[in-house]
Amino acid sequence: MDAILELYGSQTGNCTRSAIALEEAGLPYTVRLVDLPGGEHRRAGHLALNPAGKVPVLVEHRPGKPDFVLTQSNAIMLFAAERVPGRLLPHTERARATAYERFFFFLTDVIGPAHASFFLQNQGIADGAARLIERMITTLETADLYVETDEYMAGDAFSIADIAAFTIAASVETQVAWARLPNLRRWYEMVGSRPSVVRGQRAFDLS
Numbered sequence: 001m002d003a004i005l006e007l008y009g010s011q012t013g014n015c016t017r018s019a020i021a022l023e024e025a026g027l028p029y030t031v032r033l034v035d036l037p038g039g040e041h042r043r044a045g046h047l048a049l050n051p052a053g054k055v056p057v058l059v060e061h062r063p064g065k066p067d068f069v070l071t072q073s074n075a076i077m078l079f080a081a082e083r084v085p086g087r088l089l090p091h092t093e094r095a096r097a098t099a100y101e102r103f104f105f106f107l108t109d110v111i112g113p114a115h116a117s118f119f120l121q122n123q124g125i126a127d128g129a130a131r132l133i134e135r136m137i138t139t140l141e142t143a144d145l146y147v148e149t150d151e152y153m154a155g156d157a158f159s160i161a162d163i164a165a166f167t168i169a170a171s172v173e174t175q176v177a178w179a180r181l182p183n184l185r186r187w188y189e190m191v192g193s194r195p196s197v198v199r200g201q202r203a204f205d206l207s
């Protein structure tokens with residue numbers, strides 16, 4: 001019997017990125033919906049998987065061996081990329097380095113500020129939250145240059161950089177200045193219509 005993958009999560013950007021990566025890698029997995037509003041992630045069952053009480057969590061059930069448990073959405077993406085070489089990261093060294101460069105650009109310069117803004121909003125610091133979102137969108141919009149000559153965010157092949165970029169762009173879709181960013185718009189429409197991306201986006205929508 002092959003290993004079985006289970007992805008615990010909810011309808012959030014971090015969970016969706018992980019689901020899209022598994023879909024794009026073609027790795028079969030089942031979804032385990034975690035009820036965040038109901039506090040399921042803070043109960044013993046979930047804390048046994050992730051003591052930090054967060055989602056997503058990927059569990060690999062391996063016949064005759066202990067389960068392998070992986071937290072951190074980006075580690076899950078890299079796990080998927082390594083499990084199926086060539087699907088989410090290029091084979092050649094320099095092309096792969098560029099994919100990492102763009103991936104980390106979106107993670108640290110765009111998604112990081114978005115998470116910080118969410119925290120500020122929850123703390124009642126609406127002005128700071130709004131400024132961070134504004135800055136995050138301006139930074140995201142600079143990615144128009146990446147797709148001016150290349151089809152994807154890191155060259156001519158889809159990669160983890162596209163997944164990171166797409167999920168955060170989708171979360172601020174109505175606020176991006178698409179009219180003056182034709183390259184980014186073309187890329188966004190193309191990535192958004194990929195069947196694996198569509199499936200990954202809906203992974204936690206079990207309604």
Ligand SMILES: N[C@@H](CCC(=O)N[C@@H](CS)C(=O)NCC(=O)O)C(=O)O
Pocket residue numbers: 012013014015036041053054055056071072073074
């Ligand atoms: N760096 C972690 C962040 C995980 C995280 O913050 N997950 C959120 C949902 S997107 C969560 O579990 N929030 C519940 C809570 O903090 O109570 C990752 O990328 O997986």
